[in-house]
Amino acid sequence: MRVLVVDDSRAIYTMVKEMLIDGGHDAYWAADGQKAMDFLKEEKVDVVLLDWNMPVMDGPTFLKENGKQIFTDAPVMMMTTENSPDYIKKALSLGAVEYIMKPFTSDILFNKIELVLE
């Protein structure tokens, strides 16, 4: 499975990449929403993991843009430290299909991926 991690933190990307590789998946990185959009116009992925706060284009803006142009039909899952119900509801209303709150474990990551691919 091909997973795009959209997060401005290289450390987070490295951690998630190791989890994904251990699970037999391929990981790709975009450091903000704009880079993710550019990547997705060229490449297909199965799941997108999206941070909330990023420079250039943040997670909610990426979701809004994807709602207008649909540059990916892959399920988009938030992966963020923002953990209040209002944030979760907002992300779901903008088109995110799941929500992972940091910190999380690889069990949770794979369980959530399984949920969105059902």
Next chain:
Amino acid sequence: MDSEIVYKFFADYIYKNTGIVYVKADYYRLDMRLNAMVRELKVDSPKEVYELYKKNITKEMHTLIVDLATNNETYFMRDKKPFKALTKAVLPRVLEKKSIKGSNIWCAGCSTGQEVYSILMSIDKDCGKEVFNNVKIDASDISTNALSKAKNGNYNGLEVQRGLPATNLVQYFSQVDDGTWNISNDLKGKINFFQHNLLVDPFPKNKYEILFCRNVLIYQDIENKKTILENFFHALVPGGFLILGSGESLIGTNLAFKQEQIEETIIYEKIDEKALKSLPVTKIESAC
């Protein structure tokens, strides 16, 4: 003193009081639990714990060992399919026979509550408010600590992400603080939690239409399993359903259940004994 004597003393006590089997190969797990007791009782070694228990076992000491001996591994929507089997097939069949669209359900071995709350969330989402409002649900566990957490309904950020879709999180939980979520009173208020030891406490007769007991019997030996399953059989009404864990079965028993696979889940329907003579019954027997 030989540490084997210490392990055997606690393994015997745990078996006698909970039915949970610790064979020699499991003594390393027992050791972890004894070290937790060392910390709890503020003594220096497992041997000192042993000396205390040899002298006298108070109610609090009994509770401590039972709580530590039980494995409370659980999470929301564990295995997913049994909850689909419940709402897509089992509950509709129960409701077909009733004028009031409700049901009596028992979640035996509910641990810290995730299983019973998953049952209620599934019913609410899939079966509608009328059914949800008329369902009566009992939930029991042997562990005082686990029951207390289940009743309280507080879960941390990791617990609410294990198995639980985000839509359920925002629908059924409120955030207490940055790391704690509390399940809604609508769910909590529907559940009658009680302490129950499946080996020694009395069972109700002909009470439940649905009985969930998953991943509890795997810790019991064959004889205890048979006793518990026989009690479950009598606790169900004729036509009632038993749902066990994926690694558990009725093998070794000779109870009048009809077995069926729905949503990749084996469900056991109690045959109406009055109709036994006229119905073909699959009795499950084995060489165990």
